[in-house]
Amino acid sequence: MKRLLHSALNLLSALPFPGYCPICNRESINGSGWMCDICWRDLPLAGKNLWRSETTLKGACLAVFQYSDTARQFVHQMKFYGREDIAARLGSETAGRFADWMDISRYSAVTSVPLHPARIRERGYDQNLILARAVAERLSLPLRTDFIRRVKHRPPQSRLSDEERRHNLKDAFAPQPNLNQPPQGTVLLVDDVIHTGATALGCIEALERTGVQRVFVLAACG
Numbered sequence: 388m389k390r391l392l393h394s395a396l397n398l399l400s401a402l403p404f405p406g407y408c409p410i411c412n413r414e415s416i417n418g419s420g421w422m423c424d425i426c427w428r429d430l431p432l433a434g435k436n437l438w439r440s441e442t443t444l445k446g447a448c449l450a451v452f453q454y455s456d457t458a459r460q461f462v463h464q465m466k467f468y469g470r471e472d473i474a475a476r477l478g479s480e481t482a483g484r485f486a487d488w489m490d491i492s493r494y495s496a497v498t499s500v501p502l503h504p505a506r507i508r509e510r511g512y513d514q515n516l517i518l519a520r521a522v523a524e525r526l527s528l529p530l531r532t533d534f535i536r537r538v539k540h541r542p543p544q545s546r547l548s549d550e551e552r553r554h555n556l557k558d559a560f561a562p563q564p565n566l567n568q569p570p571q572g573t574v575l576l577v578d579d580v581i582h583t584g585a586t587a588l589g590c591i592e593a594l595e596r597t598g599v600q601r602v603f604v605l606a607a608c609g
């Protein structure tokens with residue numbers, strides 16, 4: 388009972404005051420009850436190419452926002468406190484910056500780094516899919532969820548070493564059995580936070596087996 392009360396208090400203290408931005412304490416005019424438009428605008432950008440190895444892995448990766456303390460806070464809210472609205476906003480903001488920097492005409496579809504069905508049941512939603520949907524909407528590209536799936540349920544990656552991550556993600560993704568014809572051109576693979584790139588590389592390998600020609604990884608944070 389004591390533990391339950393403690394976790395309820397923890398949850399409450401992590402929630403922002405309704406109507407006020409938890410970052411700057413200004414009154415939030417966008418009504419989302421989370422970060423205000425000014426803080427979204429001022430969020431530090433990463434804008435970095437993390438890797439580009441188009442010959443061997445047919446992929447490249449760009450992270451839009453720095454994984455700063457603020458970004459860490461909203462990713463935490465998005466993943467562990469049921470804030471699907473933050474995922475949608477983050478997806479839209481990520482896509483907006485990406486469209487400012489890149490020629491988006493070369494992309495033919497958007498897909499997401501899939502979560503395992505057990506993780507989706509546990510969380511109640513798939514934050515990567517919400518992000519990807521918002522990216523697809525903002526860029527007017529089709530969202531495809533029929534390419535790959537996650538076949539291994541593993542512990543969260545954050546506590547593992549780089550080597551353990553790579554081992555953990557080996558064969559974690561596979562082509563979907565009900566795959567439709569993949570599109571020509573480059574597919575945008577959307578992920579929330581990119582660390583070592585091991586997850587994205589696992590997805591790219593599975594995507595290659597579906598016949599997707601090129602992959603560009605778009606990470607919200609990195």
Ligand SMILES: [Zn+2]
Binds near residue numbers: 408413
């Ligand atoms: Zn603010």
